[in-house]
Amino acid sequence: MKESEAKSDAVRRSAVRGCLIGGAVGDALGAPVEFLNRDAILESYGADGVTGYVEFGNETGAITDDTQMTLFTAEGLLRAVVRFKGKGIWDPVAVVNSAYLRWLKTQGGEVYSDHCGLDTGWLIREKQLFRQRAPGMTCIQALENNARDFRSRNNSKGCGTVMRMAPVGLLLEPEEAYEYGCRFSAITHGHPTGITAGGAFAMLIAYLFSGKKLEDALALVEHHLQTQDGSAETLAALRAARTASAPAELGEGWVAEEALAISVHCALNHQRKFEKGVLEAVNITGDSDSTGAIAGNILGVINGEEAIPEPWRRNLREYEIVSRMADNLFQRFEEDSTSGDVSREWWEKYPGF
Numbered sequence: 001m002k003e004s005e006a007k008s009d010a011v012r013r014s015a016v017r018g019c020l021i022g023g024a025v026g027d028a029l030g031a032p033v034e035f036l037n038r039d040a041i042l043e044s045y046g047a048d049g050v051t052g053y054v055e056f057g058n059e060t061g062a063i064t065d066d067t068q069m070t071l072f073t074a075e076g077l078l079r080a081v082v083r084f085k086g087k088g089i090w091d092p093v094a095v096v097n098s099a100y101l102r103w104l105k106t107q108g109g110e111v112y113s114d115h116c117g118l119d120t121g122w123l124i125r126e127k128q129l130f131r132q133r134a135p136g137m138t139c140i141q142a143l144e145n146n147a148r149d150f151r152s153r154n155n156s157k158g159c160g161t162v163m164r165m166a167p168v169g170l171l172l173e174p175e176e177a178y179e180y181g182c183r184f185s186a187i188t189h190g191h192p193t194g195i196t197a198g199g200a201f202a203m204l205i206a207y208l209f210s211g212k213k214l215e216d217a218l219a220l221v222e223h224h225l226q227t228q229d230g231s232a233e234t235l236a237a238l239r240a241a242r243t244a245s246a247p248a249e250l251g252e253g254w255v256a257e258e259a260l261a262i263s264v265h266c267a268l269n270h271q272r273k274f275e276k277g278v279l280e281a282v283n284i285t286g287d288s289d290s291t292g293a294i295a296g297n298i299l300g301v302i303n304g305e306e307a308i309p310e311p312w313r314r315n316l317r318e319y320e321i322v323s324r325m326a327d328n329l330f331q332r333f334e335e336d337s338t339s340g341d342v343s344r345e346w347w348e349k350y351p352g353f
């Protein structure tokens with residue numbers, strides 16, 4: 001759990017909200033152009049490409065699976081903390097696996113187990129989350145199949161690992177964030193790069209949340225990766241993110257290490273400008289909603305909620321849900337450092353299983 005930091009409560013709350021809301025905003029900005037190349041984006045939306053919410057499937061400002069799965073990662077982690085507080089059992093992989101099965105249910109997938117509390121907690125009751133917005137088939141299929149040990153048998157390194165992992169870095173210390181970022185990634189993706197990129201992103205968010213500058217946080221993540229199995233591609237991609245002169249040099253972001261590198265590159269280019277950094281990540285040839293979401297997480301935790309343009313916050317369709325989850329993540333973190341027992345209210349919102 002997080003140690004208390006020198007930063008004020010208000011600053012930390014803004015960072016947590018900035019991270020989650022920023023990711024959702026980037027996701028909603030990128031979703032309409034996910035399957036367009038950069039030339040087609042500029043042709044459709046003008047010389048600057050997308051500069052705000054544009055229509056996608058008859059609506060604007062709506063999140064996709066990236067934010068849905070981020071919310072269920074957060075839910076699972078909070079339920080793991082509640083389980084630990086209430087029962088003394090620290091078993092986050094099983095509890096987060098169950099959270100992903102609840103997400104699978106929202107997407108109409110076939111859920112193999114009825115022991116995971118499918119209808120419990122507040123998040124699964126949010127009907128807005130049941131909409132299908134191009135969910136990643138790797139995640140769907142892996143969750144339908146991996147009934148035994150919470151490890152996918154596929155060999156995928158799709159970016160579905162990285163794009164959902166920000167909450168891990170908001171709740172856990174950096175090294176623990178890496179470990180669990182990897183283990184939560186392995187629930188759906190079997191390739192080492194998919195797994196280590198998810199861990200690296202969780203660790204990066206943890207360092208940024210602790211107040212490290214982006215360059216310093218990156219150096220620490222790279223240093224850690226040097227000692228970790230299966231991390232060669234992730235490490236190489238992060239190094240390339242520093243030196244690339246354009247996002248296109250880093251790939252298209254369909255795979256995990258590329259999505260991470262593109263997002264980091266855009267954040268490095270515009271560290272104090274949420275709007276510019278996220279739009280650069282969105283207006284690429286490639287997986288625009290995921291790179292928008294990841295860049296939004298990074299720039300949001302660095303700059304706080306206030307740095308996100310107000311109309312983007314106001315017009316985000318799932319604002320209330322994302323906002324509530326961010327506040328719960330922040331509250332839980334605060335409670336951890338002080339009190340013991342779990343209140344009835346918390347147990348009902350986040351049952352410990």
Ligand SMILES: [Mg+2]
Nearest residue numbers: 064065066289
């Ligand atoms: Mg998506």
